[in-house]
Amino acid sequence: MPSIDDYYPISCPFCKIAEAYPPEPSTPIPASPDPEKVDPQCHLLLSTPHVMAFLDILPIAPGHILVTTRQHYEKLSDLFPPTTADDWATRRTAAQARDSAKAIGEWLPVVSRALCKVTGIEDWNVVQNNGERAAQVVPHIHFHLIPRYQEGRRENAGKGKVDVGMLKSWRMFGRGAREDLDEEEGAEMAGLLREAMREEVEGEKKAKL
Template sequence: MSVDDLYPIPCAFCNISTAYPAESSPVPSSPDPEKVDPQCHLILSTPHVLAFLDIMPISPGHILLTTRNHYRKLSDLQPPTPTHNDWASQRAATDALETSRALGEYLPILSRALCTVTGIEDWNVVQNNGERAAQVVPHIHFHLIPRYQEGRKETQRNGRTDYGMLKSWRMFGRGSREDLDDEEGKVLAAELREAVRAEVEGGKGKGEKAKL
């Protein structure tokens, strides 16, 4: 047994999952951001996934989509095949499958909501697995990072896009991040929730969206 086993480090995303249990609607109406410290500006809360604003965004609107239950890496979403009458393993296998589906379902929804609220045309979806891959919180999460058009040189003389001149284009890393202003976060999260709600209500009848 290691020291880590004796003194586990609390998982920030598990704390958020516990603080904001799933409700009848995947889009919370007015979640209290002060249920956790630092504040959580919640956007989505389903039985299998949650989404909230990154507290150190690379750009305004930077969203994190994470799993409700604790999985460290994407590869952990494929548990061993459940054995007959082993209810615990069957439940784990079912949760892993439904969580995988929920991640795939909500990534496009959040992307469209992000574009609607911020007016962006381009964005990154980044997912890291392990410390060497820059995973800071050891709990599966996807980054949706807006890339803003304002103030950029869009084309070179040959007419091709000059990606090196996009002023909002910054490589994913710690050096370019700033703390999220809580007041701005409250406003932005509310706008994103409404945009997600419109997306979900427009597509009732599929997956977790049908629970609205």
């Protein structure tokens, strides 16, 4: 029988978030999640059985979002484990991985549309790193959604020290290009993003009717 650590490795910060914020059966977008359930704070945007989204605590730009799998997978290739074994546990693990991959694909466009609506951006990066040499810091699959603000639209990220040119450039990752997320600004941004995501989900439901 698998233990809780099989699903949420204790050393993984994203697994700690997954354990602290279980999926709500009534809605994938939590109403007002407590950001202090984990340390550092987590400004949660999305919580489903397979996928989560929250603000990056070291944003490259205001609105920098991480979309990740709830279950622990280290690299993108882990989402499709071998299915040759006949035992039930292996088949179940493979099915969970496929469900996680499908859910990531379904939610990335929704979160992207909400991000554009809230920030007013027209361009953004979706970045996914695999392994230390590829700049993966947390060994748990996650996608970065990084807003790219038009020149003059927004010159700084908040109250902290900022690389003055970082929001005007197309720089990806690098030392000195990130700052700690301001907690008040994070809470405000998260609330706006959750509302925009609810609107997107409701719009999709109506379109299917």
